[in-house]
Amino acid sequence: MIYRSTRSHDWQVSAAQAIIQGLAPDGGLFVPEEFPAAFTEDELKDLFSLSYQELAEKVLSRFLTDYSPEQLHEIVKGAYGDQWDDDRIAPVSEERGGNYFLELFHGPTLAFKDIALQCLPRLMKTALEIQHDSHEIVILTATSGDTGTAAMRGFSQLDKTRVIVFYPYQGVAPIQLKQMLSESGGNTVAIAVKGNFDQAQTNVKRIFSDKEFGAELNEHGFAFSSANSMNVGRLLPQVVYYFYAYGQLVKRGIVQAGGLVNFSVPTGNFGDILAGYYAKKLGLPVGKLICASNKNKVLTDFFKTGIYNKNREFYVTNSPSMDILVSSNLERLLFDICQDPATVKGLMAELNEKGRYQLPKAMYEKLGTFAADFATPAEIEGEIKRVYAASGYVIDPHTAVASLAAHRFKKQDGAHPTVVLSTASPYKFPETVYHAISGLEVKRAGMPALKQLTDFTHYLPKSIEKFLGHTGAETVIEASDMPAEVKQILGI
CATH class of the missing domain: 3.40.50.1100 (Rossmann fold)
Structure with a gap:
């Protein structure tokens, strides 16, 4: 399946390339060039009897055609294993208050970010193998709370990846903050930005679309990607x-x-x-x-x-x-x-x-x-x-x-x-x-x-x-200092 940018005809890539890049070079988001065919009524009935893991393989295979069935099986097996406290992964409650x-x-x-962010690191690692890409991927993301923690946990200790999370200073819940600051992965860091989430996200997008910045990273063996839902x-x-x-x-x-x-x-x-x-x-x-x-x-x-x-x-x-x-x-x-x-x-x-x-x-x-x-x-x-x-x-x-x-x-x-x-x-x-x-x-x-x-x-x-104990101290910067902070973290 080919993915294309929402903003131009200039960017067509494979699913693996779209996942590695995160955002299209023109600032657009990657979408399927042709949306997969809908499941038939008989296929739907079969889907409803599957486990979460079996269902995930069926759905993802419609979109990720350059991944082999064996690769998707291993990705899903790792993403939805014993790190979940309910083996159904996403159970539906009995009726409560009318819903x-x-x-x-x-x-x-x-x-809920865990659903995707236990899967995305494995999708990205496999994508690098499919593309024979030797870059160290820099996951650059803005968070309003949950994405940061889930991204740091999902990518923690994963080879050839760094995770830099920007969050609004005094704009996340205390428990969310404690979760981010207690993550111990040596390849992850969270930085507070003065301002709100939109300002942090806007600056992340600007960094992504800065061609000179990207070229400088490439010279040092790095490439940007995203863990936000901007990444397909x-x-x-x-x-x-x-x-x-x-x-x-x-x-x-x-x-x-x-x-x-x-x-x-x-x-x-x-x-x-x-x-x-x-x-x-x-x-x-x-x-x-x-x-x-x-x-x-x-x-x-x-x-x-x-x-x-x-x-x-x-x-x-x-x-x-x-x-x-x-x-x-x-x-x-x-x-x-x-x-x-x-x-x-x-x-x-x-x-x-x-x-x-x-x-x-x-x-x-x-x-x-x-x-x-x-x-x-x-x-x-x-x-x-x-x-x-x-x-x-x-x-x-x-x-x-x-x-x-x-x-x-x-x-x-x-x-x-x-x-x-x-x-x-x-x-x-x-x-x-x-x-x-x-x-x-x-x-x-x-x-x-x-x-x-x-x-x-x-x-x-x-x-x-798991995070009731020690947490690190906050690092707080101005939004305008985000590009410099990224360079400092990467040692550029």
Whole structure:
């Protein structure tokens, strides 16, 4: 399968090349030149009986045609092994508070990013072998919280890779910060950037597209890649769990094979929900994809009006991984609905120059798969409390955004079951969760708040125990110093 840039006809590469490069040289994102054929009804029925690992091989083989079946088998076997605390990998809960929750937090860093970031390092290592590439890959990524930890854990100690993570200073949750600073891989480092996530991500993109910088790295035997969902190797593994969730509902008799299921997705950078859109294109019977945002509701407004406008106040909320105003993966959706790189390039130029763009009517009318809603910080706490009071089930703030959106949507369309993507363990955000379910104040953020929550619920995830001890000190830089920091870390 050939991959191409969303912004021009100039860049066609193999899947292995796309995964190594991460971002197209013109700043665009790699997408399949021709989308894989959808599974037939009979093929879908067969898929629903498979284990997660077997299903992952089937789905990934549709997109990664230059990987052999043996290579994909070993990649999947390594990615979804005993590092998970549930051998189902992504189980669906019983009905809780009117919704079904797809639990994506059973990996080593307790967040949905593990699904892809246990797979991507193995995909990248194999890609280097396929391409006979001798470069040392520098994974350069910006994070709003979970990607950084999951990338550092996934790539830790992996030969021929370095991981440099930039995160917004004082813009990630205390537990997320402790996770990043406690990672001990000698090839990983996390750096705080003064500013918000969008500023960090914008500078990462600039570094990627700086040809002189890239040439200098190449002279020293390095090459950039990304662990963000800008990398198609991060995106594709996420398609799998939509099929797996649907199959679990079929097995329980909650839906008949072929019946529609809605998915409500807490959405910041748009990668997670785009994976659901790709699953639908592959034939999964998806009803609506509910794009659930927090107070930074740029995506909610986009789907309701067709206007993307980042010229607005930026809010730091109690769902920090969604505190984003520039959703990079939306570019892939724009390409899919117009199939014209010139149009996409023009829209991205408008966003860069004016901070906004408006979709042509013909494009906007193709967004019917999506619904959209948002939740304020107070509503997030209220939803955590509602679900807990109804069922004793504890959810994190990001999951609560999607849960509330699903709860509201059912009033419009109660005909189909709705699966809420539960993207992180509630124990990563104890400050908000403890206050919501107990009604009591947190004494102090971070580990003291975690102790209050675990004392209240009488539970502590095993993965958290691994970083309860020593953590390193923060390094804080200006956003403008990011290129120099990369050179210093690499010894250039």
